[in-house]
Amino acid sequence: MEVALSSAPRTPRLAAVHALAAGIDFDRYFRWRRSREGDPFYVVFPGVGAALFTGTPDGAREVFRAPVDLLEPPRPNPIEPLVGAASLILTAGERHRRDRALLAPAFHRGRIRAYGELVRDAVVDEISGDAAGSAAWRPGATVDARAAARAVTLRVILGVLFGTDDAERHTHYTAAVSEFLDAYSGPLLLIPALRHGAFGATPWDRFRTARERVDRLIRADIARRRATGRPGGTDILAGLLNVRDEDGEALSDDDLCDQLRTLVVAGHETTATSVVWALYHLHRAPRVLARLRAEVLEAGTDADPTALATLPYLDAVCQETLRLHPPVPIVLRRVGAPFTLRGVTVAAGGVMGVALPLLHSEPTVWPDPGRFHPERFLERGFGPFEYAPFGGGHRRCVGAALAEYEMRIVLATILSRVRLALTPRHRTGRTPLSVPHNIATGPRSAIRFVVLP
Numbered sequence: 001m002e003v004a005l006s007s008a009p010r011t012p013r014l015a016a017v018h019a020l021a022a023g024i025d026f027d028r029y030f031r032w033r034r035s036r037e038g039d040p041f042y043v044v045f046p047g048v049g050a051a052l053f054t055g056t057p058d059g060a061r062e063v064f065r066a067p068v069d070l071l072e073p074p075r076p077n078p079i080e081p082l083v084g085a086a087s088l089i090l091t092a093g094e095r096h097r098r099d100r101a102l103l104a105p106a107f108h109r110g111r112i113r114a115y116g117e118l119v120r121d122a123v124v125d126e127i128s129g130d131a132a133g134s135a136a137w138r139p140g141a142t143v144d145a146r147a148a149a150r151a152v153t154l155r156v157i158l159g160v161l162f163g164t165d166d167a168e169r170h171t172h173y174t175a176a177v178s179e180f181l182d183a184y185s186g187p188l189l190l191i192p193a194l195r196h197g198a199f200g201a202t203p204w205d206r207f208r209t210a211r212e213r214v215d216r217l218i219r220a221d222i223a224r225r226r227a228t229g230r231p232g233g234t235d236i237l238a239g240l241l242n243v244r245d246e247d248g249e250a251l252s253d254d255d256l257c258d259q260l261r262t263l264v265v266a267g268h269e270t271t272a273t274s275v276v277w278a279l280y281h282l283h284r285a286p287r288v289l290a291r292l293r294a295e296v297l298e299a300g301t302d303a304d305p306t307a308l309a310t311l312p313y314l315d316a317v318c319q320e321t322l323r324l325h326p327p328v329p330i331v332l333r334r335v336g337a338p339f340t341l342r343g344v345t346v347a348a349g350g351v352m353g354v355a356l357p358l359l360h361s362e363p364t365v366w367p368d369p370g371r372f373h374p375e376r377f378l379e380r381g382f383g384p385f386e387y388a389p390f391g392g393g394h395r396r397c398v399g400a401a402l403a404e405y406e407m408r409i410v411l412a413t414i415l416s417r418v419r420l421a422l423t424p425r426h427r428t429g430r431t432p433l434s435v436p437h438n439i440a441t442g443p444r445s446a447i448r449f450v451v452l453p
Contacts, residue, residue, distance in 0.1 A: 009344060011042045011050045018044055022190065025433050026329060026441060027357045030055065034358060040342045043353075047192035048074050051332060051351040052341055055358020057365065059342050061385040063331065063354050064392035066339060069093070071395070074334040074351045078189050079439055081207065082265055084258030088398065089266070096395075099259070102243050102251075103398050106160075106236045112402045115160055116305025119406050122155040123413040131155065132171045137418050139453040144446050149275040149410070150178065153268035156406060161263055162221055163235030169217075173264075176213045181269060183207040184438040218260050222253055236263065263399070265439050270327035271403045273442040275410050278321040280431075280447050281372040282415075283422045288374060289415075292317055296412045308412040309405050316374035318407050322389035324372065326356040327440040331391045356388060420449040 012018055012033075022029040022043070030053070033041050040054045051074070054060065072092030083089055088099045105111065122131070126148055129136030134151060137143055154174055183206050188194055197205040225237055240259065244250055251259075282289045295313045308314070331354040339346045346352050361369035365386045366376070390397035397403070414420075425448075426432070432443040 009037045009041045012044055030355045030357055040344055047076050048351060051353050052344060052346050053353045053355045054342055055355040056362060057385045060354050060359055060388060062341055063333060063352060068394050070336050071333045074332050082184055082439055083262040086255045086258035087262040088259060089262060100398060106239055107399050107402050109401045112405050113306050116409060118159045119156050119409040120305050120413050122152045123410055126152050127417055132167050133174060137451045139451050141451045143449045143451060145276045145279055145449055146446055149272035152410060153272040157264055157267040161236045161260060173217055176217055177264060180210040180214045181438045183210040186436045189436050214261060215257055218257050219253060222256055267399055270440045271406050273327050273440050274321055274407050276447055277325040278317060278411055281321060283420060285372055293415050296416050301416050305409045309408040314408050314412055316377040319377045320372060320374040323360045323387060325434060326389040329356045329441055359388065419452040421452055423448045423450060
């Protein structure tokens, strides 16, 4: 619904209070801000300042089509402690173009088909209890969907990045990355003032220790590969070690570590969260679940993963899940020169953004937007300014194709092998709140399932 402005939008005061309100209920906060101010409207992020947001297709078009050289990520950035200053997510200008060109081939749709069996095998091992640290999904067992999905997607991204599936290393990475992500809590993400140490006892100290543990593992893999060499490797690390810039220089270990840490974190956490939401909605919509399971079973338990990823109703279910729960719900851009967003001028150095929960619930585009209704994606197509779960423009997520491919195979493999039921807490009632966890938003509390006979 387009909401007209009665006057110029106001910048809210008490930034910490607003950050807290957003952290408690992100979707509701954005709806409340727009109902008060119209579209566009300002939101204040501590450390970033006021950002002018839109949640309409027209506004998204203006943001995503803004001149490339005009835009850069806002700095300081709330996720910089997670991904590092050299991360593709945070670089701009020529550096961003170079880094994206280096990474993009690894995520080309043609290449990611080679990862299909890796994804399927990771799910099968998790269900059977053959994966390190997992327990078999036997009838009567309770499964924490987020923990299980994280384990699967982490194994996949480690295989994609490093090319092997060493059980001991996987165990070390699983423990380190889980601690790292859990340590970067919502308060640290939203309130920069909390990012200070004190004798090793603060949340920030614990986060830095966890980050150093992950970096030691990544740097050890870099050093091992530099020492042994694998010129024919098809994994991402092999590709990054082989690239050279215009001056013939290779990427430094520091830059490699930031890029690989970004891919470890973003490449599994966002997909894991999306899998959890899909399982949740499917098991609250019996008709949808029955239709999807029938489609998957017709394809066959041993169907080629690439064929599974093209099933039309599975595709619709995944797209509807991402509409309702985009894992990164806001897109932020800092402008290098004055820019007009929906009639409001953003000064040079100012920040503008797209609120995806609003964009994905625009009633003129999405009838009954709060309903989980995958059929809408079979009935019509949606443009990049109506539906943008991975952002848009030249900074659209470089790993979007892998995330979508992986999500489809994970869901199809689970549904073809086990039957689940939500525990009573989540079987009925309100959908759990989606809150910032680290790089992504996800259910505030664990969503658990019982394995059926």
